[in-house]
Amino acid sequence: MKLNRLETHDRLLHFKKDQAINIAQGAEDCLKKNRLSLGLQQYSDYVYLFAHPRTLDMEERMKLFMTGRYKDFSEVPNQKMVWQPRLCKPGAETNSYLFRAISNTDQMEICWLIPPQEQWMSYKKGNVTEHETVLWSIDQYQTNRKHLEKPDENDLSDERIRQIYVRVASEIDEETRMKKIYPKEVEFKRI
16 A cells, blocks of 8 residues: 555644643643633632543433534544543553643643653654654653652642632532532522
């Protein structure tokens, strides 16, 4: 089989761009739409966005298929990206991504992009899928994990982090109770 190099290169560029857009969109959604993230940003100057893929079970895949977004069951994804807002750095692990965002802005820095270990060789220099940040992340994970996991100098103290989590959790709990008592669907009639 003969490959058209230009066509293959164009497909690779499209694939890389599509992946970058998906990760960026996930991070932005977590930052701007996730209830916990929004709560944390009220009381902290930053928030970490930790992402890792999770394999979907058959029931979850079937629910996605029933939404009508997919023509064929084979198009339904096997994994979904789980996004978790945090105030402290988690431990570095393979198949994970970590960003540090400045609260209430679009400013975000990459802390690490660590693909699954079986894919590491494909990111090496000289490969078409070479990626400088991924290579750096893999190297740090293998040789300098303590530095990779080290908190930012501007991170809050553990006690302050705990206080913020307690406060945000109580606000979310109160909001949930209020929605149960006064659902949006209920119309109040004047007597």
